[in-house]
Amino acid sequence: MANGSRQAAWEFFGAELKRLREEAGFTQSALGARVFVSxxxxxQFEQAIRKPQLDVAQRIDETLQTGGFFERMCRKLIKEQRYADYFAPVAELERLATKICEFAPTVVPGLLQTAAYARAVTIAANPFAADEYVEETVSARLERARILKDATRPEYWAVLHESVLRIPVGGPAAMAEQLEHVSALACERKVLAMVVPYAAGGHASMAGMLTLMEFEDAPPTAYTETSFSGNLVDDPAVVKRAQRAYDLLRVAALSPEASLALLESAAEDFRRCASTT
Structure with a gap:
């Protein structure tokens, strides 16, 4: 399903939700209280700005007695989405965020990846994947990154462990291009990039991949990910702990100026290596 068709389907989902909610005599707040959201x-569900997770759709069906309509529609749209089930809600929230803070321990965050780097990461994780799957994954990742070019782009912080700069994903030329891309975004003030050096020791290396997002009219979220799953939470206590962990990582990082110098130096090393091979 094309992006436009999928969005139209979510708009239909929202329109039906509004119609059936009003027929049942619920205000938005009253329905939210029944399904455990605000x-x-x-x-935002009704305006197709935000997409409900499956368990919320199930509770809506139970409350409005719609015979599983919203669950079935939600399952169909989730099945046809371009991202893994655990990541799809995050991709939607990125477009709504006013601020995004990421920590990457080993791989450049998806929003900062170049096509060559994204392709290498995808093939490394899926060595038997068909070319069509690889190119679709790369395309989806580059599409996500467009939010950093928008006039209304979110404030974006990226804290990278030095390992990200040293692991030669895709070979020297791809790495040089990737690090030059991050450096350029930093110089254009579209990204505030900082590097946690090896010298920071275990303090930083114990942290896993972390994404924090803030919104204009919704509570902040925290997202953590492993190679095969992810966890998106908006529990205030958990998000607060994640924010504190991110603050500690920023304290361990080099200044933006020193980080940029390290990024440019690493890119130059890879570029030199690429030219001699």
Whole structure:
């Protein structure tokens, strides 16, 4: 399903939700209380700004007695989405965020990846994948990155462990291009990039991949990911702990100026290596 068709389907989902909610006599706040989300969230579902997770769709069906309509539609749209089930809600939230803070321990974050780097990462994780799958994955990743070019782009912080700069993903030429891309975004002030050096020791290396997002009219979220799964949470206590962990990583990182110098130096080393091979 094309992106436009999928968005139209979510808009239909929202329109039906509004119609059936009103027929049942629920305000957005009243329905939200029954399905354990805020009234504002219900409003965003109805406007197709935000997509409900499957368990919320199931509770909506139970409350409005719709015979599983919203669950079935949600399952169909999730099945046809371009991202893994555990990541799809994150991709949607990125477009709504006013601020995104990421920590990457080994791989450049998806929003900063070049095509060559994204292709190498995808093939490394899926060595038997068909070319069509690889190119679709790369295309989806580059499409996500467009939010950093928008006039209304979010404030974006990227804390990278030095390992990210040293692991030669895709070979020297791809790495040089990737690090030059991050450096250029930093110089254009589209990204605030900082590097946690090896010298920071175990303090930083104990942290896994972490994404924090803030929104105009919704609570902040935290997202952590392993190679095969992810966990998106908006529990205030958990998000607060994640924010504290991120603050500690920023304290361990080099200054933006020193980080940029390290990024440019690493890119130059890879570029030199590429030219001699």
């Amino acid at each position: 009234g504002g969230y219900v409003g």
